[in-house]
Amino acid sequence: MLNQYIDHTYLKPFAKKEDILRVCSEARQYQFASVCVNPCNVALVHEALAGSGVKTCSVIGFPFGTHTTAIKVAEAEGALADGADEIDMVINVGRLLDGDEAYVQAEVAALVEACHSRGALLKVIIETCYLNEEQIAAMCRIVEDTGADFIKTSTGYGSRGAEPHDIELFKKYLKKPAKMKASGGIRTTKDAQMYVDMGCARLGTSNGVQIMEGAQGGEAY
Numbered sequence: 001m002l003n004q005y006i007d008h009t010y011l012k013p014f015a016k017k018e019d020i021l022r023v024c025s026e027a028r029q030y031q032f033a034s035v036c037v038n039p040c041n042v043a044l045v046h047e048a049l050a051g052s053g054v055k056t057c058s059v060i061g062f063p064f065g066t067h068t069t070a071i072k073v074a075e076a077e078g079a080l081a082d083g084a085d086e087i088d089m090v091i092n093v094g095r096l097l098d099g100d101e102a103y104v105q106a107e108v109a110a111l112v113e114a115c116h117s118r119g120a121l122l123k124v125i126i127e128t129c130y131l132n133e134e135q136i137a138a139m140c141r142i143v144e145d146t147g148a149d150f151i152k153t154s155t156g157y158g159s160r161g162a163e164p165h166d167i168e169l170f171k172k173y174l175k176k177p178a179k180m181k182a183s184g185g186i187r188t189t190k191d192a193q194m195y196v197d198m199g200c201a202r203l204g205t206s207n208g209v210q211i212m213e214g215a216q217g218g219e220a221y
Contacts, residue, residue: 002189002192002193002196002203002211002212003030003031003032003033003208003212004031004032004033005033005192005196005200005201005202005203006030006032006033006192006202006203006205006208006211007032007033007034007035007036007057007086007088007181007183007202007203007204007205008023008026008027008030008032008034008035008036008205008206008208009035009036009037009156009183009204009205009206009208010023010035010036010037010206011036011037011038011059011062011063011156011206013038015037015038015041017044020037020041020044020045020048021044021048023035023037024045024048024049024054025048026208026209027049027052027054027208028049028052028054030208030209030212031052031053031054032054032208033054033055033202034054034055034056034057034085034086035049035054035055035056035057036057036058036059036086036088036204037056037057037058037059038058038059038062039058039059039060039075039078039079039082042056042058042079042082042083042084043082043083045083046082046083046084047083055085055086056083056084056085056086057084057085057086057087057088058076058079058082058084058086058087058088059087059088059089059090059125059155060072060075060076060079060087060088060089060090060111061075061089061090061091061092062088062090062155063090063155063156063157064090064093064157065089065090065091065092065093065125065127066092066094069106069107069110072089072107072110072111073110073111073114076089076111076114076115077114080114080115080118080120084120085120085121086120086121086122086123087111087114087115087120087121087122087123088123088125088152088181088204089108089111089122089123089124089125090125090127090155091104091107091108091124091125091126091127091139092104092107093126093127093130093131096126096131096135096138096139097130097131097135101138101142104139104142105142105145105146108122108124108142108143108146108148109146111124111148112146112147112148116147121149121150122148122149122150123148123149123150123151123152123181123202124139124142124143124148124150124151124152125152125153125154125155125183126139126151126152126153127153127154127155127158128153128154128162128163128166128169129154129158129159129160129161130158130159133169136166136169136170136173137169137172137173139151140169140170140173140174140175140178141173143174143178144174144175144176144178148178149178149179150178150179150180150181150201150202151170151174151178151179151180151181152180152181152182152183152202152204153166153167153181153182153183153184154166154182154183154184154185154204155183155184156183156184156185156204158184160184160185161183161184161185161186162182162183162184162185162186162195164194164195164198166182167180167182167195167198167199167200168198171198171199179200179201179202180198180199180200180201180202181200181201181202181203181204182195182198182200182202182203182204183203183204183205184204186203186204186205186207186211187205187207187210187211188207188210188211188215189211189212189214191211192205192211
């Protein structure tokens with residue numbers, strides 16, 4: 001069933017408590033993999049999902065990835081303390097485009113340590129819309145070398161979301177069992193099934209209910 005792949009996502013800056021609780025109620029109903037929210041809402045989600053089996057997920061360095069490493073680590077530690085089971089962090093895309101792979105690798109490694117020391121998963125958002133094949137290959141290597149759990153296509157706030165070609169490149173360059181997450185622009189059951197069939201272990205979407213009901217979703221992420 002597609003529900004087990006969906007990170008039910010609500011990352012709007014104007015999210016109110018009632019919005020977050022609605023998303024948690026939907027996640028309970030459909031038994032999604034997780035609810036993914038901004039750090040300020042993690043404690044609320046953790047409480048609302050208690051006993052449901054649905055994980056609490058938080059984004060870090062979102063949406064641009066331009067926080068310093070120290071701030072990203074502190075933000076992740078705060079979210080984990082509030083009950084996050086999973087962290088989706090955004091890399092510093094500018095440093096990668098500059099060719100400073102060592103900076104990006106050190107940053108991802110620091111987040112891996114923060115998460116794994118507390119038994120949490122780390123998903124690494126690389127924002128494929130800004131990267132060429134060589135840079136995506138480098139990120140596949142970095143994700144594997146650091147022991148991060150997932151490589152993830154997009155924030156949903158870039159110039160585009162996931163595309164099938166991104167997943168094909170992940171499959172081309174991943175050599176170890178790092179998992180793949182497609183996110184951004186997944187609006188229909190057909191979209192979701194395509195990415196699952198390609199091998200994605202998670203899907204980031206705000207359209208989880210529509211996907212489960214066979215309807216057309218309207219949210220980009």
